Amino acid sequence: MLIVKLIRHAESEFNRRGIIQGHTNSPLSPLGRIQAELTGRWLKEHSTPKRLYTSPLKRALETAQIINAHLQIPLVEVEAFKEIKLGAWEGRPIEEVKREDPENLNLWYTEPAKAKIEGAENLHSFQKRVVKAFESIIQEEKEGEILIVAHGGTLSAIVAHVLALDMNHIWRMKFSNASVSEITFGYLVPKITLLNSTLHLCGLSDTGISIWNMKNSR
Numbered sequence: 302m303l304i305v306k307l308i309r310h311a312e313s314e315f316n317r318r319g320i321i322q323g324h325t326n327s328p329l330s331p332l333g334r335i336q337a338e339l340t341g342r343w344l345k346e347h348s349t350p351k352r353l354y355t356s357p358l359k360r361a362l363e364t365a366q367i368i369n370a371h372l373q374i375p376l377v378e379v380e381a382f383k384e385i386k387l388g389a390w391e392g393r394p395i396e397e398v399k400r401e402d403p404e405n406l407n408l409w410y411t412e413p414a415k416a417k418i419e420g421a422e423n424l425h426s427f428q429k430r431v432v433k434a435f436e437s438i439i440q441e442e443k444e445g446e447i448l449i450v451a452h453g454g455t456l457s458a459i460v461a462h463v464l465a466l467d468m469n470h471i472w473r474m475k476f477s478n479a480s481v482s483e484i485t486f487g488y489l490v491p492k493i494t495l496l497n498s499t500l501h502l503c504g505l506s507d508t509g510i511s512i513w514n515m516k517n518s519r
Contacts, residue, residue, distance in 0.1 A: 302487030303439065304446040304494075306348065307456045308368070311336035311479040313360040319395050322452075323387030323421075326359040329367075336479035336502055337364045341371035343481075343501035348446060350374055354438060355450040356382040364479070365450040381434035384452035385427040388420025412469050424468050428458040435459050439486060456482065463491050477506055 311333035315322045329337065344350070350372065355365035357378040369376050390398055398406055408416040414424045438447070449459075457471040463484055466473075475497055476482065483495035499506050 302485065303442055303444055305439070305484045305486070306344075306350065306446065306448045306495075307459065307476075307482040307484065308340060308364070308448060308450045309453055309456055309476040309478055309480050310356075310358075310361040310364040310450060311340070311367075313478075315360075316478060321387055321390045321393055321395055321398065322360070323384055323391040324358070325391045328359055329363050332505060333360070333364070333478065334367065336505055337367035339502050339505065340364075340479045340481070341368035344368060344448070345371040348448075350446045350448045352377060352442070353448040353450065354379050354382065356384070356452060356455065358383055358452070361450050361452060365448075368448070368450065379434050379438075381430045382449065382451045382455050385424065385454040386420070386422040388418050388422075390418055390421070410472055413471065414467075414469050427454070428462065428468055431455050431458040432462045435462070460484075460493065460496075463493065 310329075312330045313322065313327040313333055314330050315325070315327035317330045317332070320327070351374060353365055353369055353372065353374055353376045355361050355376060355378055357380060361382075362378065365376060405416045405418060409418075453476045456476045457474055458468070460474060460482070461468055461471055477497055477499050479502055480497045480499050481495065481501065482493070482497055485492045485494045
């Protein structure tokens, strides 16, 4: 049996300020560093992972390093676990995009595969690169427990693959900053055994607006 814990990176400065990230780097905010610390402490008490895989983008790598200070296990950077590239939207406040490109932003939240963002990565190509790396890790690890620290989009792509969901339905899931989710392999089909748990954060959940958790303004 193989248990895979999926951890979204802790709050970044861009999360805090409501700025779209994609491939753009942003360090953790002060709250994010506390979230990562709490996650590491919780994992040390409630988990026995043998390896930690992480996106190399700064917000994920910093989260993974803070967590691993408690675990002291091999840490592996996986290029394919980077967030989806969002082209012309990157580095811009979400509220600005909402004003200037409302049609595409609405599509992004309702039928994301149809959104046309200049310079952005194709949604299905994004899932393909994420899933290819994920399946390779699953085949190699086979048993025990591992951690994956990545992004809202990356984790959505993985869970959508496991549940056989079309990527247009990724907004039916939420991954909060520093949340823990879990997939168990070893049954006839993989099982989602935990989704978006933030109990270990003691109420210190995300405060900023994210492209992955923006609320309806109506």
